[in-house]
Structure formats: structure tokens, C-alpha cells
Amino acid sequence: xxxxxxxxxxxxxxxxxxxxxxxxxxxxxxxxxxxxxxxxxxxxxxxxxxxxxxxxxxxxxxxxxxxxxxxxxxxxxxxxxxxxxxxxxxxxxxxxxxxxxxxxxxxxxxxxxxxxxxxxxxxxxxxxxxxxxxxxxxxxxxxxxxxxxxxxxxxxxxxxxxxxxxxxxxxxxxxxxxxxxxxxxxxxxxxxxxxxxxxxxxxxxxxxxxxxxxxxxxxxxxxxxxxxxxxxxxxxxxxxxxxxxxxxxxxxxxxxxxxxxxxxxxxxxxxxxxxxxxxxxxxxxxxxxxxxxxxxxxxxxxxxxxxxxxxxxxxxxxxxxx
Numbered sequence: 370x371x372x373x374x375x376x377x378x379x380x381x382x383x384x385x386x387x388x389x390x391x392x393x394x395x396x397x398x399x400x401x402x403x404x405x406x407x408x409x410x411x412x413x414x415x416x417x418x419x420x421x422x423x424x425x426x427x428x429x430x431x432x433x434x435x436x437x438x439x440x441x442x443x444x445x446x447x448x449x450x451x452x453x454x455x456x457x458x459x460x461x462x463x464x465x466x467x468x469x470x471x472x473x474x475x476x477x478x479x480x481x482x483x484x485x486x487x488x489x490x491x492x493x494x495x496x497x498x499x500x501x502x503x504x505x506x507x508x509x510x511x512x513x514x515x516x517x518x519x520x521x522x523x524x525x526x527x528x529x530x531x532x533x534x535x536x537x538x539x540x541x542x543x544x545x546x547x548x549x550x551x552x553x554x555x556x557x558x559x560x561x562x563x564x565x566x567x568x569x570x571x572x573x574x575x576x577x578x579x580x581x582x583x584x585x586x587x588x589x590x591x592x593x594x595x596x597x598x599x600x601x602x603x604x605x606x607x608x609x610x611x612x613x614x615x616x617x618x619x620x621x622x623x624x625x626x627x628x629x630x631x632x633x634x635x636x637x638x639x640x641x642x643x644x645x646x647x648x649x650x651x652x653x654x655x656x657x658x659x660x661x662x663x664x665x666x667x668x669x670x671x672x673x674x675x676x677x678x679x680x681x682x683x684x685x686x687x688x689x690x691x
Contacts, residue, residue, distance in 0.1 A: 400589045402639050403666050406440045406485065414592030421593045428593055429600025436587060436605060437525040439513055440485040448492040458506065462537035468515035469508025469538065473499040475689045476546035479568075480507040481535055483552025484577075487514035490673055494549055494682065502689030503546065508538050510557070521608075528553060528580075528616065529609045532560030539566040546570070547686045551673060552641060553577050559618055562625035570629040572682040574672050575638055578645025580613045618645075619652045630656040631685040633678045635668035657685070 420428030455470025469488060478498050480491035488507035498505045511519035511534050512526040519530035535557050539545055544567035550558045555576035562568045577583070581602075588598045606612050614620070630653050634646040643660070650658035661678055664671045672678050 400586065402586075403669055405442060405640075405667065405670055409590050409592070417591050417593040417597065421597050425596035425600055428597040429604055432587070432591065432593065432597055432601040433604040433608065434522070434525065435591070436584075436601065437521055437527055437608070439524070439526065442485045448489050448495065452492055452495045455505075455507070458508075458542060460508070460534070460538040460541040462533045463520065465511060465519055465534075466517040467508050467511070467534050467538055468517075469506055471542070472505045473503060475502045475504050477504045477506055477543050478686065479535075479539065479545050479548045480505065481548060481550035481554035481558050482507075482510065482513070483550075483554045485513070486510075486551065486554070491549055491551060493674060493679055497679075497683050498686070501683070501686070503686075506538065506542055508534075510534055510554070527605075527609050528556055529560065529611075531557035532564065535561035536564045536566040539568070544569065546689070547572065549574070549682055549686075551575065552669065556616070556618060556621075559621045559625050560616075562628060563621050568625075568628050570631075570686060572631045572633070572685055573646075574678065574682075575634050575641045575669050576618060576632070576646060576649070578642045579617050582642065582645075584613075618649050622649070622653055627654050627656075629685075631682060632656060632658045633661065633672065633681060634658070635661040635664045635672060637663075637665055638668040638672075639666055640669035 417428055417432070420431070453472070455472045458469050458471050460467040460469070472495055478494075480488065480494060482488060482490045488509050491507060495505045495507070509516040510526065510531045511517065512524050516534070518524065519526040521527070521530075531553065539561065547570040548558050548568045549572045551574045555573035558568060558571060584598060584602055588594065588601075602613060609616070632646050632650050634641070634643050636643040646658060650656045659678070659681055661668065661672060661675055664675065
């Protein structure tokens with residue numbers, strides 16, 4: 370179950386020039402992960418086992434639909450204490466509605482949740498940002514919470530659709546002084562910046578790494594092998610209109626112009642590899658990488674309520690008067 374209350378932990382900052390553990394190595398595949406996402410049922414694994422051997426094309430079509438379906442993560446739908454209801458807002462891209470809220474006045478800071486998330490997940494940033502003189506906008510990505518589906522079937526979306534949604538919200542509601550994004554929201558924000566969205570400074574909490582790794586993880590969790598895995602990648606690339614190497618953050622960040630970046634990640638995060646953030650920081654001029662410490666197997670989600678990480682993000686954004 371998703372955990373919303375966490376203890377306080379120490380934070381250490383790693384200088385990018387410091388020797389890092391095997392930053393060029395492929396991250397270790399953690400099939401178990403944090404356990405927050407719903408487990409894959411034995412029935413589905415058995416079905417994929419047979420499809421891998423007898424009908425990989427059918428298995429690939431099924432796999433791509435599952436891949437594009439955000440998980441239902443048990444979590445509180447409420448904003449943190451002290452955050453009043455926001456002013457409802459909307460944005461649109463290609464006829465699809467994005468639902469969100471805004472608070473306050475001043476330069477705008479956007480909050481972008483991750484895969485399977487929703488706008489309250491970064492809500493702990495709202496109150497201190499308001500106190501610092503900012504307008505805050507939080508919204509739901511396509512096929513998440515209150516937002517409409519994208520171009521795919523109901524309940525399905527892709528990274529690229531999420532990126533277009535981020536770009537549309539910023540275009541309709543004004544340039545960003547800063548964006549705070551979690552997990553896939555960071556990847557979508559980088560893509561949005563590459564499309565020309567004005568993102569200002571960016572704070573990324575545990576961004577996702579390179580997607581071939583996640584396809585391997587997806588295959589291991591669902592019990593299929595290389596035939597369905599190859600078909601899944603082919604169909605996914607056709608669906609998003611690019612190859613998976615073209616989605617790598619290091620490559621997309623160059624097209625985005627490398628805005629000022631603070632990366633915050635926990636080395637124990639089993640859902641997104643810390644090594645990927647190390648490589649990203651090394652390739653991003655002026656980027657700062659901060660390592661949280663001691664968040665354990667729930668690090669990917671505990672970081673959203675981790676006070677030292679939040680304070681670091683707020684300090685990086687700075688007060689609106691500066």
C-alpha cells in the first residue's frame with residue numbers, strides 16, 4: 370500500500386565529480402520493486418508463458434495495452450493538511466481535457482506527478498510555495514484521476530501523450546518559473562521542454578531511467594520472454610512514433626536546452642535506478658544531484674513526503690522576490 374507518512378531521514382549531497390558506483394553499468398533489475406504497484410496475478414503470468422511459446426504476436430498486442438495502462442495505486446486522494454481547495458482549471462491538447470487546480474498569485478510553479486499518480490501526490494509543496502510568493506498549478510496527466518483519456522483507449526496513455534499534456538498546460542496557463550516533477554512526470558517535463566515549453570528551473574524527484582530497462586522488468590514481472598518482449602518494443606515504438614533510444618533523458622535533455630536542474634534520488638530506490646540519475650547529472654551542465662538516505666524499499670514514494678528533499682527543492686526554486 371502507498372505510504373503517505375514517513376519519518377525524517379538524513380540527506381547527503383553527492384558532487385557530480387565524485388566517483389560514483391559503476392555509473393556506466395546497466396542498473397540491477399529489481400523484479401520485486403517496492404511492492405506499491407498491484408502484483409501481477411499468476412493467471413496472467415501463466416497466460417503470457419503460453420503466448421510466448423504459441424502466439425507471441427497476440428502476447429505482444431496484449432503486453433502493449435498493459436504497458437500503456439497506468440496502475441491503480443492505493444493512496445490518499447486528499448491534499449496535505451493546510452492546503453485549501455484550489456481554483457479549478459483546464460487545459461486541452463488535440464481535444465483532450467487536462468484537469469487541474471491553481472492556488473495563489475505570482476510566478477507559476479507547476480507540479481507534475483508520476484505514472485499512476487495524481488495531483489495531490491506533490492501537494493506538500495503547495496503551502497510553502499504559496500508562502501514564498503508563487504502561484505502553484507497541479508494537474509492530472511492523461512488517463513489519470515480526473516483528466517480525460519488520451520488518443521488511446523480509456524485508461525491508457527503514453528509518456529509522449531503525458532509530455533504533450535504538460536506542454537499544453539504550460540502554454541495555456543503561462544510560463545513556468547519552476548517545475549517540480551516525480552518519476553515519469555520528470556521525463557514528460559523534459560520532453561515538454563524539448564517541444565518548446567518554458568519550464569524555468571526543474572526539480573526532479575526520482576526520475577525514470579532509460580525505458581529498455583523497464584521493458585525487461587515488465588517482461589520479468591509478467592512472465593514472458595524475448596519474443597513477446599521484442600514485439601512489445603516494436604509496437605510501443607510504433608505507438609509513440611519514435612524508438613526507445615530516442616526517449617532517453619540524456620538525449621531529450623539536450624533538445625530541451627538543459628534548464629537549471631536539481632535531481633533528488635535515493636540509492637535504495639528499487640523502482641527507478643539511482644545510477645540513471647547519476648548519468649543524467651553527469652551529462653546535464655550545471656545539474657546538482659542530491660542523494661537521500663535511508664528511505665528503504667519505499668524510497669520512490671517516501672521521497673514525496675521526505676522533508677529534507679522537499680526543503681532542498683524549495684531552496685533551489687528560491688523565493689518569488691529573487
